[in-house]
Amino acid sequence: MKIIIENLKKTFGEKVAVDIERYEIKDGEMLGLVGNNGAGKSTLFRLMLDLIKADSGRVLMQPSPEEMADGLAKSDVDVSTTEDWKDWTGAFVDESFLIDYLTPDEYFQFLGRISGRKQEDVDAFLQEFGHFMAGEVAGQKKLIRNLSAGNKQKVGIVGAMLLQPKVLILDEPFNFLDPSSQNAIKHLLQDYNRKTGATILVSSHNLQHTVDICPRIALLEHGVIIRDIENANGEATAELENYFEL
Amino acid sequence: MNKYRLYRLLVEQQELKDKRHPMLEKNRFMKILMWFMVLYYAAILLLMGAMLPMGFSGMYPGVAAFHVMDGFLPWLLLVDFWTRFGLQETPAQQVRQYSILPVRRSFLMNIYLLRTAFSSGNLFWGFMLVPFGAICVLPLLGWGGFLLWLLGWWLLCVADGLCYLFCRALCMKSFLWVLLPLAVHGGIVALMLVPDKNPLDMPCTVMMYEFAKGNLLYIIGAAALIALFYWANYALQMRMVYNEVAKKEEVELKSATQMNYLNRWGTLGEYLKMEIKLRMRNSQVRMQFFVGIGFILFFSVIQYFSDVYSGAFMSSFVCMYDYMVLGMMTLITIMCYEGNYIDGLMARRESIYALLRAKYYFNTAVLIFPFLIVLPLIIAGRSSLWMNLGYLFLTAGVMYPMIFQMAVYNNNTLPLNQKLTGKQGNTMQQIVSMVVLFLPILLEKLLVLVLGDVWGYVALIALGTLGIATHKVWLRNIYTRFMARRYVNMDGFRTSRNS
Numbered sequence: 001m002k003i004i005i006e007n008l009k010k011t012f013g014e015k016v017a018v019d020i021e022r023y024e025i026k027d028g029e030m031l032g033l034v035g036n037n038g039a040g041k042s043t044l045f046r047l048m049l050d051l052i053k054a055d056s057g058r059v060l061m062q063p064s065p066e067e068m069a070d071g072l073a074k075s076d077v078d079v080s081t082t083e084d085w086k087d088w089t090g091a092f093v094d095e096s097f098l099i100d101y102l103t104p105d106e107y108f109q110f111l112g113r114i115s116g117r118k119q120e121d122v123d124a125f126l127q128e129f130g131h132f133m134a135g136e137v138a139g140q141k142k143l144i145r146n147l148s149a150g151n152k153q154k155v156g157i158v159g160a161m162l163l164q165p166k167v168l169i170l171d172e173p174f175n176f177l178d179p180s181s182q183n184a185i186k187h188l189l190q191d192y193n194r195k196t197g198a199t200i201l202v203s204s205h206n207l208q209h210t211v212d213i214c215p216r217i218a219l220l221e222h223g224v225i226i227r228d229i230e231n232a233n234g235e236a237t238a239e240l241e242n243y244f245e246l
Numbered sequence: 247m248n249k250y251r252l253y254r255l256l257v258e259q260q261e262l263k264d265k266r267h268p269m270l271e272k273n274r275f276m277k278i279l280m281w282f283m284v285l286y287y288a289a290i291l292l293l294m295g296a297m298l299p300m301g302f303s304g305m306y307p308g309v310a311a312f313h314v315m316d317g318f319l320p321w322l323l324l325v326d327f328w329t330r331f332g333l334q335e336t337p338a339q340q341v342r343q344y345s346i347l348p349v350r351r352s353f354l355m356n357i358y359l360l361r362t363a364f365s366s367g368n369l370f371w372g373f374m375l376v377p378f379g380a381i382c383v384l385p386l387l388g389w390g391g392f393l394l395w396l397l398g399w400w401l402l403c404v405a406d407g408l409c410y411l412f413c414r415a416l417c418m419k420s421f422l423w424v425l426l427p428l429a430v431h432g433g434i435v436a437l438m439l440v441p442d443k444n445p446l447d448m449p450c451t452v453m454m455y456e457f458a459k460g461n462l463l464y465i466i467g468a469a470a471l472i473a474l475f476y477w478a479n480y481a482l483q484m485r486m487v488y489n490e491v492a493k494k495e496e497v498e499l500k501s502a503t504q505m506n507y508l509n510r511w512g513t514l515g516e517y518l519k520m521e522i523k524l525r526m527r528n529s530q531v532r533m534q535f536f537v538g539i540g541f542i543l544f545f546s547v548i549q550y551f552s553d554v555y556s557g558a559f560m561s562s563f564v565c566m567y568d569y570m571v572l573g574m575m576t577l578i579t580i581m582c583y584e585g586n587y588i589d590g591l592m593a594r595r596e597s598i599y600a601l602l603r604a605k606y607y608f609n610t611a612v613l614i615f616p617f618l619i620v621l622p623l624i625i626a627g628r629s630s631l632w633m634n635l636g637y638l639f640l641t642a643g644v645m646y647p648m649i650f651q652m653a654v655y656n657n658n659t660l661p662l663n664q665k666l667t668g669k670q671g672n673t674m675q676q677i678v679s680m681v682v683l684f685l686p687i688l689l690e691k692l693l694v695l696v697l698g699d700v701w702g703y704v705a706l707i708a709l710g711t712l713g714i715a716t717h718k719v720w721l722r723n724i725y726t727r728f729m730a731r732r733y734v735n736m737d738g739f740r741t742s743r744n745s
């Protein structure tokens with residue numbers, strides 16, 4: 001699924017949060033989004049998920065010929081005018097995505113069922129995340145609200161991926177995670193991208209992780225993508241370190 | 247910093263917290279309405295205070311009117327206690343935010359407890375008692391008696407407030423504690439209504455008279471009662487602050503209910519499970535439900551044992567209230583709890599429509615509770631079966647469609663597990679609350695007047711059935727309008743989420 005951003009603008013009072021004339025994310029691409037606090041990363045994701053209203057412009061999801069042949073979508077989908085894109089998009093931005101009075105298992109079951117997935121498929125899928133969840137999430141009789149911040153983060157990420165989306169959007173997925181889990185999620189995302197050809201967008205303040213997994217990185221400043229960095233062989237490190245004055 | 251300056255600082259912060267509540271900042275109408283309601287109730291109390299002396303003199307000739315009023319002491323304290331549930335916060339969570347600052351926790355707790363105990367709210371009954379006492383206590387007992395009589399009432403209100411605070415704190419720990427005041431107050435009500443002569447009448451009258459005479463024993467007794475409740479509150483609230491800070495709570499579910507029987511409903515079944523778990527696992531939501539049931543039980547007991555509500559208007563009103571109260575308590579704020587996880591819901595196709603359907607089915611099914619509670623009244627012939635069926639169907643098919651409209655306009659997130667104060671709510675919520683309290687009565691009276699008793703209620707049932715049969719149509723309409731307003735609503739939910 002290709003994503004096209006056209007003339008997208010969002011301001012909060014005088015402050016410009018997002019101002020992108022045109023930007024395309026190719027089908028099956030893994031894009032890293034980096035920038036300082038207030039650069040507009042989360043706002044851009046919220047605009048892409050139709051959670052806030054753009055002042056102008058639009059976000060289009062453009063299915064590939066194969067996806068069109070599969071009946072996923074017939075043409076470009078503007079996220080603000082239809083709900084079709086919700087069938088193939090998984091996302092975790094913050095805790096407001098979690099129904100915190102459910103246990104993780106209940107939450108996964110809920111997501112699985114409302115997406116029309118069989119329980120066996122959900123269970124099989126969750127098994128792939130066994131290492132990532134480290135026995136502290138699935139099978140627990142704890143409500144999500146009683147989990148640690150890191151385990152909540154895991155529930156959100158697994159929940160987003162459980163839907164086996166064509167577009168996966170994760171805001172700061174490495175936050176709160178221990179080093180093992182950070183590495184585990186890196187591998188899981190790369191594997192998922194390789195196996196399914198899904199388009200994945202990840203924002204992070206962790207430059208190393210972003211550089212490790214994303215062949216392309218967009219650098220945001222005051223809502224504007226100021227650099228579009230090719231990173232097929234990890235060459236973005238120097239440019240990012242220079243920008244962030246590390 | 248000396249203790250007085252620290253006190254002033256904390257009070258200022260508390261006032262800022264109230265003043266800057268997002269719902270009040272956004273909603274000028276709400277501010278005006280709050281003041282209007284305060285003035286409205288103050289005016290009603292003033293009027294009662296001025297009229298009751300004459301009324302009592304007519305009803306009980308030869309008895310001083312203030313003795314009659316003193317006999318109503320338990321009723322007034324009961325009303326005082328239960329109205330506090332919607333208006334008064336507990337101090338434990340107010341203290342939590344200062345717990346790691348270099349301020350003694352005991353000092354903070356004492357400040358908040360004293361502010362709560364001696365808040366101006368405890369003087370509100372004065373709008374009725376001052377004019378009442380001025381008319382019938384002052385001429386008989388002079389200024390000293392009048393002021394001491396008022397002091398007695400005020401001391402008992404303070405004790406009642408602290409008693410409420412203690413029960414409220416217990417309810418925050420476990421909703422089952424709500425049974426304690428319900429049982430005690432139910433017992434008191436039964437004691438006052440069941441015997442031919444109210445056995446509490448004389449002791450209350452004597453006690454208030456002794457206050458008025460300045461009997462130190464009684465004044466010290468009331469002060470001791472306040473001190474006892476204060477101490478109990480202090481001990482309980484301090485432990486609750488510790489639990490808050492240490493996050494010491496039961497985190498393991500004893501059993502995670504599967505509710506597999508709902509699987510046959512597919513996606514809708516999942517939203518039904520979610521709705522049921524919302525009610526079961528979140529103290530604030532659970533509390534609303536049980537307070538609603540408590541109200542129905544309370545009115546039913548009174549109806550069963552007395553003729554207070556046997557008049558044509560009051561019997562209709564109580565019957566309507568029995569069916570409406572649960573919906574009014576939980577559906578006026580529809581979607582406000584979902585504001586906590588609205589982004590997750592909005593990321594799924596038509597999830598709000600499925601959620602609205604689940605809420606409708608759940609709330610309609612829940613109407614069986616008031617029906618079962620009033621069934622003994624129907625069997626005993628103290629409430630009409632037709633009237634009950636009429637209001638049951640009217641609620642599900644006419645009033646619910648009206649209240650569900652709030653899903654389009656509500657955009658203030660309510661905390662799932664913390665206290666509710668009287669400050670949440672928006673303009674539409676207030677208007678709809680008023681409409682749903684009076685429209686059913688008007689409709690019923692009109693239909694019964696035109697069609698007669700039985701056919702009037704049959705018409706109500708028919709209207710309700712029509713609403714129930716077309717629920718998918720009007721729920722779809724609400725969903726469509728919700729989606730048209732989604733950006734405004736999501737912004738509101740986000741802004742108010744952690745305030």
